[in-house]
Amino acid sequence: MSTIPQLEPPSVPPPTTPAPAEVRSLGYWRETWQHFRRRKLGVIALAFVAVLCFIALFAPMIVGTKPIICKYKGHVYFPFMGYYVRSWENPIFLKDRFRDVYSTALKAKDPESWAIWPLVYQDPYRRVRDGEWPGQRGNPVGTDGSPNRINWLGTNQQGFDVLAQMVHGTQIALSVGFVSMSIAAAIGITLGALAGYVGGWVDMLISRLIEVVMCIPALVLILALVAMLDHVSNYHLMAIVGVTSWTGIARLARAEFLKLKELEFVAAARAMGAGRLRIMFRHLLRNALAPVLVPITFGIADAILIESGLSYLGFGASPPNPSWGTLLHSGRIAIQQMWWLILFPGVAIFLTVLAYNLIGEGLQEATDPRLRQAT
Amino acid sequence: MFHYLIRRLALAFLTLILITFLVYALIRHIPGTPLTTDPAMMNPGKMPSQTDIQRWEKLYGLDKPWYQAYFVWLGNVVRLDFGRSIPQNNKPVAQLIVERAPATLMLSVTSLILSYLLSIPIGLWATVRAGTFRERAVSTLLYMLYSLPAFVAALYLQLLFYSKLGWLPLFGMVSDNYTSLSTAGKAWDILKHAILPITCFTYGSLAYDSRFIHANMEEVIRQDFIRTARAKGVPPWRVIWHHAFRNTLIPFVTLLGLTLPSLLGGAVILEQIFGWPGMGRLYFEAIGQRDYDTLMGLTLMFSVLTLLGQLLADILYAVVDPRVTYS
Numbered sequence: 125m126s127t128i129p130q131l132e133p134p135s136v137p138p139p140t141t142p143a144p145a146e147v148r149s150l151g152y153w154r155e156t157w158q159h160f161r162r163r164k165l166g167v168i169a170l171a172f173v174a175v176l177c178f179i180a181l182f183a184p185m186i187v188g189t190k191p192i193i194c195k196y197k198g199h200v201y202f203p204f205m206g207y208y209v210r211s212w213e214n215p216i217f218l219k220d221r222f223r224d225v226y227s228t229a230l231k232a233k234d235p236e237s238w239a240i241w242p243l244v245y246q247d248p249y250r251r252v253r254d255g256e257w258p259g260q261r262g263n264p265v266g267t268d269g270s271p272n273r274i275n276w277l278g279t280n281q282q283g284f285d286v287l288a289q290m291v292h293g294t295q296i297a298l299s300v301g302f303v304s305m306s307i308a309a310a311i312g313i314t315l316g317a318l319a320g321y322v323g324g325w326v327d328m329l330i331s332r333l334i335e336v337v338m339c340i341p342a343l344v345l346i347l348a349l350v351a352m353l354d355h356v357s358n359y360h361l362m363a364i365v366g367v368t369s370w371t372g373i374a375r376l377a378r379a380e381f382l383k384l385k386e387l388e389f390v391a392a393a394r395a396m397g398a399g400r401l402r403i404m405f406r407h408l409l410r411n412a413l414a415p416v417l418v419p420i421t422f423g424i425a426d427a428i429l430i431e432s433g434l435s436y437l438g439f440g441a442s443p444p445n446p447s448w449g450t451l452l453h454s455g456r457i458a459i460q461q462m463w464w465l466i467l468f469p470g471v472a473i474f475l476t477v478l479a480y481n482l483i484g485e486g487l488q489e490a491t492d493p494r495l496r497q498a499t
Numbered sequence: 500m501f502h503y504l505i506r507r508l509a510l511a512f513l514t515l516i517l518i519t520f521l522v523y524a525l526i527r528h529i530p531g532t533p534l535t536t537d538p539a540m541m542n543p544g545k546m547p548s549q550t551d552i553q554r555w556e557k558l559y560g561l562d563k564p565w566y567q568a569y570f571v572w573l574g575n576v577v578r579l580d581f582g583r584s585i586p587q588n589n590k591p592v593a594q595l596i597v598e599r600a601p602a603t604l605m606l607s608v609t610s611l612i613l614s615y616l617l618s619i620p621i622g623l624w625a626t627v628r629a630g631t632f633r634e635r636a637v638s639t640l641l642y643m644l645y646s647l648p649a650f651v652a653a654l655y656l657q658l659l660f661y662s663k664l665g666w667l668p669l670f671g672m673v674s675d676n677y678t679s680l681s682t683a684g685k686a687w688d689i690l691k692h693a694i695l696p697i698t699c700f701t702y703g704s705l706a707y708d709s710r711f712i713h714a715n716m717e718e719v720i721r722q723d724f725i726r727t728a729r730a731k732g733v734p735p736w737r738v739i740w741h742h743a744f745r746n747t748l749i750p751f752v753t754l755l756g757l758t759l760p761s762l763l764g765g766a767v768i769l770e771q772i773f774g775w776p777g778m779g780r781l782y783f784e785a786i787g788q789r790d791y792d793t794l795m796g797l798t799l800m801f802s803v804l805t806l807l808g809q810l811l812a813d814i815l816y817a818v819v820d821p822r823v824t825y826s
Contacts, residue, residue, distance in 0.1 A: 143797075178608075227613075254660055269729075275512060294603075332513070332514060332517070333804065334512075335514050336514055336517050336518050336521070338805070339514065339518050339524060339801075339802040339805045339806060340518055340521070340798070340801075340802065341760075343767050343768075343800070344767075344782060344801070345525075347767070347782075347783070347786050348523070348525050348529065348794075349521070351529045351786055351787075352528055352529050352530065354530070425646075433648075433650055433768050436650060436768065437767075437768060437771060447665050452650075452654060453650070455654070456654060456772070458659065459654075459657055459658060459662050459669070463658055463662065463663075465644050466654045466655065466658055467655075467658070470651040470654060470655060473651055474646065474647050474648065474651055475649055477646050477647075477648060478643060478646035478647075481642075481645070481646045
């Protein structure tokens with residue numbers, strides 16, 4: 125399992141050749157990684173998340189109905205980019221009335237054309253019809269779409285393929301987790317650092333703010349914020365989850381800064397004339413970051429849960445939205461017949477949350493000296 | 500101690516004002532009012548005239564800007580008047596909450612008791628058998644349960660027990676023929692409806708609590724006084740129960756205080772899945788109906804409970820641990 129040196133930021137100095145007599149102590153990050161690596165489950169979880177990232181990044185190449193690359197009327201195009209951002213798809217296909225059915229339209233409009241297709245010909249946003257793809261019948265509609273040879277994980281009521289929705293839903297789950305926690309981390313670390321390092325009335329004010337936000341239940345705040353929007357996109361959700369879930373990070377960052385600012389190296393930096401901001405963000409943050417990563421990791425799991433929960437309640441991003449929670453929602457409506465709409469997305473949510481929890485756990489053990497000694 | 504209490508209460512009071520002010524501002528900015536979201540108003544045949552709407556807005560105090568309306572609301576709350584729910588035929592909010600509370604309490608209290616009753620033996624057993632294959636298996640299972648999201652578990656359970664086996668009802672608290680049942684039949688009916696929600700409420704906290712107890716026990720069991728007790732020949736179960744477990748009670752008590760708000764808060768998603776007529780559902784409905792006073796009543800109740808829980812945890816901390824004093 126030699127994957128993912130993700131935990132080591134570029135800030136780790138390249139190991140210089142040590143003088144033979146002295147034993148060079150490991151850098152803080154390297155030491156954390158050494159401890160983290162000892163827990164097999166944590167490493168497996170990290171590998172699992174890496175695989176998920178891979179799936180999310182290349183989702184349109186794995187499942188889709190738009191060619192990865194095609195030659196059309198003498199030019200080369202990449203229509204699959206339209207899955208990432210609608211406008212990245214070349215407008216020529218819109219002008220030539222492809223109507224998203226490339227398989228038949230390409231040959232019909234230009235017999236010379238060729239294309240390389242995604243691994244599975246299915247679409248998360250529409251139903252594949254009869255005769256679109258050689259040897260593949262159209263997707264069934266209604267409650268008949270149980271898993272079969274063509275739709276491996278079945279189809280939903282409208283005939284959209286579940287596998288396609290799940291693969292593309294990985295993008296939503298992962299990006300909601302990462303982006304919202306980046307927002308939360310930025311707010312939380314800044315406020316926590318200020319409260320911990322500056323102290324005094326700043327600390328008092330920020331602590332009150334943390335308490336206020338903590339007292340309002342997250343889901344309540346989120347539901348109210350979502351209700352304020354007419355058209356909800358996943359970016360809205362990321363922002364909302366981000367601005368509501370920074371309190372744990374802020375509290376931990378505050379505690380870390382309070383502890384660290386008493387240490388000698390801070391006094392040394394101050395004596396050398398380093399400014400406040402420089403001490404806070406160059407000297408202290410680097411040392412406080414590993415423990416703060418723990419609530420961030422758990423926060424990613426929470427954010428994924430919140431997103432799928434909101435989508436389940438119908439409060440998520442407006443359709444079409446191939447989120448795992450949306451699948452659960454359509455499965456709950458037809459719980460008597462369509463078990464596959466609940467089972468598969470449920471497993472995906474569970475495994476992702478489990479993986480992030482395991483990583484968080486591993487980090488906690490790797491960064492907490494009390495737990496380190498126990499092992 | 501007394502000064503500490505006064506200071507804490509004053510701060511909590513300030514926090515409360517801030518929270519309610521923020522939430523009030525937030526919900527008044529959700530598009531629509533209780534009048535416009537009422538389905539009766541949507542009927543094109545009976546569309547109320549503009550003057551009617553203005554008259555009603557005046558009647559309900561919706562014509563004032565939100566910051567003025569907030570202080571009207573606050574003034575009423577000080578006089579213990581929590582307002583009325585406009586979409587629910589002007590029912591007082593306090594009455595609405597009292598009506599819905601038993602359903603949520605039934606789930607949360609049962610699951611709290613169940614999870615403590617089960618997690619203490621599991622935690623202690625895991626400490627005694629630490630490192631054995633069986634302990635590893637149980638701990639891993641509990642950890643996976645802890646990571647299993649409650650709403651996914653709820654859907655799986657419904658799939659299994661309702662759709663495949665047909666043993667338990669899908670949603671609601673009582674069956675349609677509830678009123679015609681005998682007393683025993685009524686109890687059985689509610690129990691059948693409550694099994695799945697209680698399971699979903701319990702398993703997560705069960706997994707968390709037993710891990711929590713195990714972790715704390717692991718820390719205590721390494722201490723010198725445990726070795727001393729063992730060396731004196733104290734029987735093993737007594738060492739675990741009297742010497743070790745008692746010393747893990749301090750963090751446990753804190754945990755207890757922090758669970759206070761979740762007792763009445765309910766769970767929005769779970770109650771929605773099970774169609775359980777509790778507080779979480781009330782909140783969800785109130786958001787959809789722009790039911791300002793109900794939303795504010797629930798927010799107030801929830802924040803009071805959270806603050807109270809934190810205070811209680813801190814005080815209990817000082818009670819069980821004589822080393823802690825607040826001065």
